Amino acid sequence: MTYLITPSKLYAYLQCPHRPWRDLYGPQEEKIKETNPFVEMLWEKGVQHEKDVIGGIGAILDLSNPDKDTQFARTLEAMRNKTPLIYHGYIRYNDLAGEPDLLRLMPDGTYLPIDIKSGRGLEGVSEEEENPGKPKKHYAVQLALYAEVLIALGFAKDKMGIIYDIDHNETLYELGKPMGVRNHATWWDLYQETKNEVRHLLNNEARNEPALSGACKLCPWYDSCKGWCTKNHDLTTLFYLGRSIRGTLAHDLELKTVEELRDLDIAIAMGKKAGNKSFLRGIGEPTLKKLQTRAKVLADIKKPVVNGEIHFPQVDYELYFDIEDDPTQSFVYLHGVYERSPNGSRFIPFVAKEKTPEAEEQAWKGFISYLKNLPQDKWCLYYYSHHEVTTYHRMQKQYPDVILLEELDYLLSPERAIDLYSQYILKMTDWPLYSYSLKDIAKYLGFSWRDISPSGALSIQWFNEYLKDKNPTKLRRIIDYNEDDCKATMVIKDYLEKSK
Numbered sequence: 001m002t003y004l005i006t007p008s009k010l011y012a013y014l015q016c017p018h019r020p021w022r023d024l025y026g027p028q029e030e031k032i033k034e035t036n037p038f039v040e041m042l043w044e045k046g047v048q049h050e051k052d053v054i055g056g057i058g059a060i061l062d063l064s065n066p067d068k069d070t071q072f073a074r075t076l077e078a079m080r081n082k083t084p085l086i087y088h089g090y091i092r093y094n095d096l097a098g099e100p101d102l103l104r105l106m107p108d109g110t111y112l113p114i115d116i117k118s119g120r121g122l123e124g125v126s127e128e129e130e131n132p133g134k135p136k137k138h139y140a141v142q143l144a145l146y147a148e149v150l151i152a153l154g155f156a157k158d159k160m161g162i163i164y165d166i167d168h169n170e171t172l173y174e175l176g177k178p179m180g181v182r183n184h185a186t187w188w189d190l191y192q193e194t195k196n197e198v199r200h201l202l203n204n205e206a207r208n209e210p211a212l213s214g215a216c217k218l219c220p221w222y223d224s225c226k227g228w229c230t231k232n233h234d235l236t237t238l239f240y241l242g243r244s245i246r247g248t249l250a251h252d253l254e255l256k257t258v259e260e261l262r263d264l265d266i267a268i269a270m271g272k273k274a275g276n277k278s279f280l281r282g283i284g285e286p287t288l289k290k291l292q293t294r295a296k297v298l299a300d301i302k303k304p305v306v307n308g309e310i311h312f313p314q315v316d317y318e319l320y321f322d323i324e325d326d327p328t329q330s331f332v333y334l335h336g337v338y339e340r341s342p343n344g345s346r347f348i349p350f351v352a353k354e355k356t357p358e359a360e361e362q363a364w365k366g367f368i369s370y371l372k373n374l375p376q377d378k379w380c381l382y383y384y385s386h387h388e389v390t391t392y393h394r395m396q397k398q399y400p401d402v403i404l405l406e407e408l409d410y411l412l413s414p415e416r417a418i419d420l421y422s423q424y425i426l427k428m429t430d431w432p433l434y435s436y437s438l439k440d441i442a443k444y445l446g447f448s449w450r451d452i453s454p455s456g457a458l459s460i461q462w463f464n465e466y467l468k469d470k471n472p473t474k475l476r477r478i479i480d481y482n483e484d485d486c487k488a489t490m491v492i493k494d495y496l497e498k499s500k
């Protein structure tokens, strides 16, 4: 049987090179059937954006059709008839197939494929640093597949495509161009390589192993792959050791398991590296030592190790803080703080109950005034990862009337605002865990969330549902979830403090 190579398979491969194989040949009974709520939300957002775009475009020929043979025949006919704009045509050639959102007739009679995306057209765009950004790999390979099929069918000449993005901008992807200033390989080369790898995996002529990474938590194979990695003592069960480092360690040192890394003689490995630039490329002695320590913690010590003494400020008010936001829409709907003081403990939520800039500003203003009204120099704010601070800087630009930048920087200065993850967990601790997320570490320490399925992604879903029906139970669920995140932060801080 020949399996079709489609844009979604190329995308899956770039997210995780194991995914195309596992989707076909993995133990299907272990695959989670429910769609991850965050993935579903992104999908819905994409569908809505596409509807909005198409609604405003005017005359198009809509060829959407569940019967692919009919859809293909009608697409060929429409292109032969020089239809100006085709929506959801279906094109295929040999084992390549795809459904570009739009096919646009060009003045020379050829067709240009266009995909509508609910993200930005380029990555790394920064107005402040005047960085124009560069093409996204997963967009480039998808457009390249359309271009190859159109060229093969005689409806295109150039290796090109367009991304129509969330801001309604069109970005031309010139796929024959080099990927970077120093990287002379072209986007087309990347596509060819990706396509060939995917072809081998789909036909079961090649196989690779699961590797735990950030992408896994959104993947329906998460439990299955995690089980495989744990059972095989795979190196990716170590925090921060991903597929690429695992590949290098396996190739250069023949290491496959956590125990083999634990027993590695680093001095001998470094001796081999001296004078051989390609040996252990990108992995220096400090990294190897760090990873070996984690291997020992996971294989032998089996409990967290805190390196050095940790001293936190001794203040009257300890504030454990977390925000709930929808990053896809840059909207913050809750600032929660769990306050611990000589007067006792309490949780204070500052909520935006409408999805409007006014409501968002008001909620943020409430939280900022709360901070400003605390006794000066007698409080300390704890949070987990830089997301909150980064978001607050964005909000300051959006709502400058709430607080001046200098004041915000004062409130969030490191002596009174402590990022437990970046300042302590990453730098001074090792855990027998592959993920150092708030949930993974707090659960390891025995903390449990009241909600049966706590997650930031679900919180966004609950908020969107609340906006529709204003059901207070849904809002309560969000607030309780946020309170538990704040308490989990407190549990981690207390653990670190006791470990002196």
Ligand code: SF4
Binding pocket: 015, 016, 017, 018, 019, 022, 209, 210, 211, 212, 213, 215, 216, 219, 220, 221, 222, 223, 225, 226
């Ligand atoms: S769980 Fe992780 S390793 Fe497994 S297929 Fe998904 S992304 Fe890949």
